[in-house]
Amino acid sequence: MSLYQDRWLALLSFLFIVSPYTNAQKIKTRLPNIIFIYADDLGYAELGCYGQKKIKTPNLDRLARQGIRFTQHYTSMPVCAPARAMLMTGKHGGHAAIRGNLEMGGFKDDQERGQMPLPDKEFTIGELLKQKGYATALIGKWGLGMFNTEGAPLKQGFDYFYGYLDQKQAHNHYPSHLWENDKWDTLPQPWIDVHKKLKAATATENDFNYFKGKSYASEKMTEKALRFIEQNKRAPFFLYLPYAIPHVSLQAPDEYINEYLPVFNERPYYGNNGYASTKYPLATYAAMITYLDDQVGIILQKIKQLGLDENTIIMFSSDNGTTFNGGVNAAFFDSVAGLRGLKMDVYEGGIREPFIVRWPGKITAGSVSDHVSAQYDLMATLAELTGQKLKETDGISFLPELLGQKRKQQKHDFLYWEYPEKGGQLAIRIGNWKGVKTELRKNPASPWQIFNLKADPKETNNLAGRHPELIKKLDAVLKREHTDCGIADWDFIDNTVLNTTK
Numbered sequence: 001m002s003l004y005q006d007r008w009l010a011l012l013s014f015l016f017i018v019s020p021y022t023n024a025q026k027i028k029t030r031l032p033n034i035i036f037i038y039a040d041d042l043g044y045a046e047l048g049c050y051g052q053k054k055i056k057t058p059n060l061d062r063l064a065r066q067g068i069r070f071t072q073h074y075t076s077m078p079v080c081a082p083a084r085a086m087l088m089t090g091k092h093g094g095h096a097a098i099r100g101n102l103e104m105g106g107f108k109d110d111q112e113r114g115q116m117p118l119p120d121k122e123f124t125i126g127e128l129l130k131q132k133g134y135a136t137a138l139i140g141k142w143g144l145g146m147f148n149t150e151g152a153p154l155k156q157g158f159d160y161f162y163g164y165l166d167q168k169q170a171h172n173h174y175p176s177h178l179w180e181n182d183k184w185d186t187l188p189q190p191w192i193d194v195h196k197k198l199k200a201a202t203a204t205e206n207d208f209n210y211f212k213g214k215s216y217a218s219e220k221m222t223e224k225a226l227r228f229i230e231q232n233k234r235a236p237f238f239l240y241l242p243y244a245i246p247h248v249s250l251q252a253p254d255e256y257i258n259e260y261l262p263v264f265n266e267r268p269y270y271g272n273n274g275y276a277s278t279k280y281p282l283a284t285y286a287a288m289i290t291y292l293d294d295q296v297g298i299i300l301q302k303i304k305q306l307g308l309d310e311n312t313i314i315m316f317s318s319d320n321g322t323t324f325n326g327g328v329n330a331a332f333f334d335s336v337a338g339l340r341g342l343k344m345d346v347y348e349g350g351i352r353e354p355f356i357v358r359w360p361g362k363i364t365a366g367s368v369s370d371h372v373s374a375q376y377d378l379m380a381t382l383a384e385l386t387g388q389k390l391k392e393t394d395g396i397s398f399l400p401e402l403l404g405q406k407r408k409q410q411k412h413d414f415l416y417w418e419y420p421e422k423g424g425q426l427a428i429r430i431g432n433w434k435g436v437k438t439e440l441r442k443n444p445a446s447p448w449q450i451f452n453l454k455a456d457p458k459e460t461n462n463l464a465g466r467h468p469e470l471i472k473k474l475d476a477v478l479k480r481e482h483t484d485c486g487i488a489d490w491d492f493i494d495n496t497v498l499n500t501t502k
Contacts, residue, residue, distance in 0.1 A: 033312040034385075039317070041322060042354065043330065057290065069369070070354075070356075075318070078345055078417075079344055080141075083375065084142070095483055117144060117145030126240070128379060129238045135228075139221050160228060162221065171249055174192070197277070257280055258283075259283075260280075260283035274325045316355070397410070414430045420491075424439065430473060
């Protein structure tokens with residue numbers, strides 16, 4: 001054997017010895033994978049771990065047992081598009097570019113135009129994480145711009161997109177198509193009018209079956225999510241997974257509905273309050289939440305199978321409180337635990353959300369946090385996690401709270417909501433105090449309602465008359481935090497409103 005061959009064999013032996021150790025070190029020290037699962041219109045108390053008694057959610061309950069559950073976590077806005085925009089950009093309602101559901105086009109396939117696009121100048125979580133080498137995917141409901149606008153997911157920091165671009169299309173869970181990046185993905189079912197009403201006196205089984213299909217959108221989303229995880233298992237990835245359930249229409253696979261049929265005493269829903277009709281509204285709503293829970297279980301199983309458990313942070317929350325229409329019965333399910341308001345309200349029932357985070361070995365299992373936080377904190381949290389600085393954000397990182405470093409956790413001086421729909425509403429939380437203004441479009445002089453959330457979490461006792469000093473503080477926050485957004489439909493806080501403050 002030549003000297004050259006001896007040296008080559010020695011080098012190979014060295015590589016075989018060192019390489020496994022080196023790879024193990026890389027896997028151990030690399031940045032964590034991040035999965036953010038976002039429900040649609042899921043109420044604060046619709047999971048077992050938040051007190052739900054009628055709907056089964058074993059996987060999310062397990063997620064909470066293995067991680068941390070927040071009790072005072074808020075959405076940035078009580079409706080879809082602005083909540084998602086603020087989640088992605090780390091801004092509250094006084095600074096965000098998207099502040100309401102400004103719809104374009106119609107419901108039919110050839111009328112699909114989406115919502116007001118997220119401006120290109122906005123900096124998103126996807127862009128933040130791409131700066132650190134993350135592979136990024138958005139699979140689910142976007143609602144911030146069609147593929148041919150500046151708000152398209154591929155232009156907002158995501159390498160891959162699959163799902164609904166237009167929220168109106170997401171009213172149907174058996175759509176004729178979804179979108180993959182900028183391409184139309186045809187599904188094996190025709191377009192249907194999910195807002196078609198049925199007549200109670202003449203509705204037949206076939207009439208109800210009109211609202212069913214072969215390919216359930218959320219199943220497709222899970223399929224694409226599993227593929228993305230598999231393809232990116234060797235490098236850090238960010239998967240934003242905003243499922244479109246349990247947002248109405250009430251539609252779910254029959255096997256999930258059948259599980260609840262013996263449980264509830266049903267009366268059919270005929271579409272009189274919008275969205276698809278169903279023979280079994282209670283069972284179908286429960287089925288949608290249990291189906292969502294099963295998708296979480298599938299994702300958890302995949303992560304474990306690939307050996308990614310200890311290096312993957314999984315977060316779960318919802319965009320706003322339970323809806324008031326489409327056949328949903330929030331009172332029956334005690335969906336918001338008796339809190340005041342629902343979707344489209346800045347009272348607690350519309351904005352307080354479930355929030356669960358799991359990171360084995362880093363987050364203490366079974367933790368419960370009363371840290372006051374908002375979804376616009378997510379960007380700051382992920383920036384700290386990945387060692388980046390933000391130029392502009394309204395958020396505060398809650399990473400110390402996740403890691404049990406409570407002494408290092410900064411607290412908000414205030415949380416701020418500025419919501420232009422349902423008459424124009426404001427809410428500001430300062431400590432345990434919360435101020436609310438409603439019907440500002442009709443009455444710019446609408447007074448503050450003030451509640452002590454510690455003593456009165458259901459906001460039943462207005463203490464404004466006893467606390468003029470708090471009114472001054474709320475007025476000061478409003479004047480400082482409100483900025484004009486340049487969209488006429490969202491400008492309800494003008495000089496008239498600001499000048500009524502004292």
